[in-house]
Amino acid sequence: MNLVKKISWKSTIKNLYVLSVLILIVAIFSSVSIKFIEGPNIINIMRQSVPLLLVGTAVTLLMISGNIDLSVGGILGLTSVIFSLLVKAQLGYLVSTLLTLALGIFLGYINGFLVVRLRIVPVIATLATMSLCIGFGKLLSPGGIGLIKGLPDSIIRFARSPFLLGLPISFYVTVLIIAVLVVLQKKTVLGKYAVAIGGNKTAAELSGINVVKTVWLLYIIVGFCSALAGIARTSLLSLGDPVTGSGIELDAMIAVVLGGTSFSGGDGSVARTIIGVLIIMCLTAGMQVIGMEPYFQSLVKGLVLIVAVVTDVLVKERIED
Amino acid sequence: MQSLEKRNTAGSKISNLTFVNLAMLCVLAVIFIIASLVVPRFFNINNISNLIAQQAEIIILSIGVTFLLISGYFDMSVGGIISMAAVLSAFFCQAQGAAASDLGSGLGLSYGMAIVLTLICCMVIGALNAFLVVKLKVNSVIATLGTMALARGIAMIVAKGAQRITGLPPEFKAIGQFTIIGTINLAVVIMLVLLVAALVIENMTVFGRRIYLIGANRVAAHLSGIKVGKQISLLYVVSAFLAGVAGIVMASRFNAGNCALGTGYEFDALVVTVLGGTSIFGGFGSVTCAVVGAFILGILSTSVNMLGFQPSMQMLVKGFVIITAILALRFALDKRNV
Numbered sequence: 001m002n003l004v005k006k007i008s009w010k011s012t013i014k015n016l017y018v019l020s021v022l023i024l025i026v027a028i029f030s031s032v033s034i035k036f037i038e039g040p041n042i043i044n045i046m047r048q049s050v051p052l053l054l055v056g057t058a059v060t061l062l063m064i065s066g067n068i069d070l071s072v073g074g075i076l077g078l079t080s081v082i083f084s085l086l087v088k089a090q091l092g093y094l095v096s097t098l099l100t101l102a103l104g105i106f107l108g109y110i111n112g113f114l115v116v117r118l119r120i121v122p123v124i125a126t127l128a129t130m131s132l133c134i135g136f137g138k139l140l141s142p143g144g145i146g147l148i149k150g151l152p153d154s155i156i157r158f159a160r161s162p163f164l165l166g167l168p169i170s171f172y173v174t175v176l177i178i179a180v181l182v183v184l185q186k187k188t189v190l191g192k193y194a195v196a197i198g199g200n201k202t203a204a205e206l207s208g209i210n211v212v213k214t215v216w217l218l219y220i221i222v223g224f225c226s227a228l229a230g231i232a233r234t235s236l237l238s239l240g241d242p243v244t245g246s247g248i249e250l251d252a253m254i255a256v257v258l259g260g261t262s263f264s265g266g267d268g269s270v271a272r273t274i275i276g277v278l279i280i281m282c283l284t285a286g287m288q289v290i291g292m293e294p295y296f297q298s299l300v301k302g303l304v305l306i307v308a309v310v311t312d313v314l315v316k317e318r319i320e321d
Numbered sequence: 322m323q324s325l326e327k328r329n330t331a332g333s334k335i336s337n338l339t340f341v342n343l344a345m346l347c348v349l350a351v352i353f354i355i356a357s358l359v360v361p362r363f364f365n366i367n368n369i370s371n372l373i374a375q376q377a378e379i380i381i382l383s384i385g386v387t388f389l390l391i392s393g394y395f396d397m398s399v400g401g402i403i404s405m406a407a408v409l410s411a412f413f414c415q416a417q418g419a420a421a422s423d424l425g426s427g428l429g430l431s432y433g434m435a436i437v438l439t440l441i442c443c444m445v446i447g448a449l450n451a452f453l454v455v456k457l458k459v460n461s462v463i464a465t466l467g468t469m470a471l472a473r474g475i476a477m478i479v480a481k482g483a484q485r486i487t488g489l490p491p492e493f494k495a496i497g498q499f500t501i502i503g504t505i506n507l508a509v510v511i512m513l514v515l516l517v518a519a520l521v522i523e524n525m526t527v528f529g530r531r532i533y534l535i536g537a538n539r540v541a542a543h544l545s546g547i548k549v550g551k552q553i554s555l556l557y558v559v560s561a562f563l564a565g566v567a568g569i570v571m572a573s574r575f576n577a578g579n580c581a582l583g584t585g586y587e588f589d590a591l592v593v594t595v596l597g598g599t600s601i602f603g604g605f606g607s608v609t610c611a612v613v614g615a616f617i618l619g620i621l622s623t624s625v626n627m628l629g630f631q632p633s634m635q636m637l638v639k640g641f642v643i644i645t646a647i648l649a650l651r652f653a654l655d656k657r658n659v
Contacts, residue, residue: 068462098593122645123395123602127588128640131366135636241634257463295482295580299474302401305467306453313457 008229029199051229074133076245079230107221112216137242148240385560393603401472403583406568411578447561451554497574536603
């Protein structure tokens, strides 16, 4: 009972802390430029957040189980290329989307295979698949590096044109998927298994949890969400680009860590990652609005990640005292 | 009992590490021979000395990464540190106020001074890595990905997202471009010196042996009186220092402080290290593994290029090769240690 109380207390502190960081950032940027909280900018931020929201929340589940996926950017790039090619081949949006999602599931399956079946350390395995995805993506795009342009105008209907309240369909699909992920994490055995595996893999195995199957499934979920993110990015920019996802693995990790998910596994929350993603997107968009050059982004992101892990450690120490 | 002992030693007078080194050396030899036969103009003194020169930076870089990996830690920040070192080494020695643009004028220090300052800056990043990983016990992948973004961010801001190329002193390009024989340049000499030093440290010093013990069993290392934290901190600083050297060499080769230099090198350093046989679980490996790995990857990449494939094929080759290498090595070691 005491323990349960302590855990919920801990979780409340984390929730409040992450939320207050977001509010602080929004307050700072809107005090510098009121444009920041005006409708068009907010819609823009939400639209651009879709890929990172999908990837970040899926990766959260995986990281709770103590695994890591650096291939998300590669998958995003490859699926962006494939989706554009399929659309250009006039297969229709439904077929193209289904095939692309199937590819994402397949890539997640490969990652899972490398990690749980062949027992290659996640960092190396997913770096290798990242390399493979980007390689294939570039190989399939014109000239080996080129962007795939000339997509039909109607492609923006998914992630760009307003559908409801000014937001595109992709946003609502994302909300739905995140809702599913939150339920998966909080209410199903999959979420509990992930926590158990991240906390102590051997203990989880000994208590009868099928670690192989669970982690494999989590990699597949990440692959699926990354593919959907690839489709959303392609639709938003009406452009197929093999390197469009580069750097999103870092962003996703920052969002997850900002959301207070323990990087060694065993604890975390999909819902808080959403706030983490919004923090990153507001920072990026805010820097643009107040006129900072884009080359400041890397430094700011690095600092945010470092500050986030340091605070996470400090907060944890406080609570445990 | 006796049979077990016999089985472990029978027919294997060499250690697992020597076995892996020899095996990978054979793979290197085979790949080299195949490349010489298949790829036109590959077996040619110019091409081969080029190949050696091209590996200088990655080998310098992978010394530090190897040591850390042997002790069970990752350093992903090296790619960012290369960019930072490249840009800073240019910025420090660019003539002061010589050009109208911001990018043309730097601090106007001597090149020697610029190198020293750059390396100090790199070691500060290394110290930050050590602080995060050792003191705060942050997962080493995440911590060093953060410092990678930080270091690259510094490079991008100092180079304003582009490069510093004008107003550089003539000696700036010496390291990368001054050749001794053929295309063997100063960078290769630096690589050889660092390599010998690394091999001596690895095999003949207490410090070197401790790295293996920490990687094999950190708790045991701690209990036997090794100051694990201190040792790992030192390794992170050394790794950052070596990445700094690699960055300075690279900037010198291109005669420019470009903030895009070093992109993907954290991956390449890992690839060549693991390719040569260093275990990602720690406790096993050697700098010689990294050298062999670097040449295997180098020959494959050059061949892919010379055979006229698209450059994107290199990404595919890297991906396939690393997975194959890990699996093949594990298979070989499993068979051997049954």
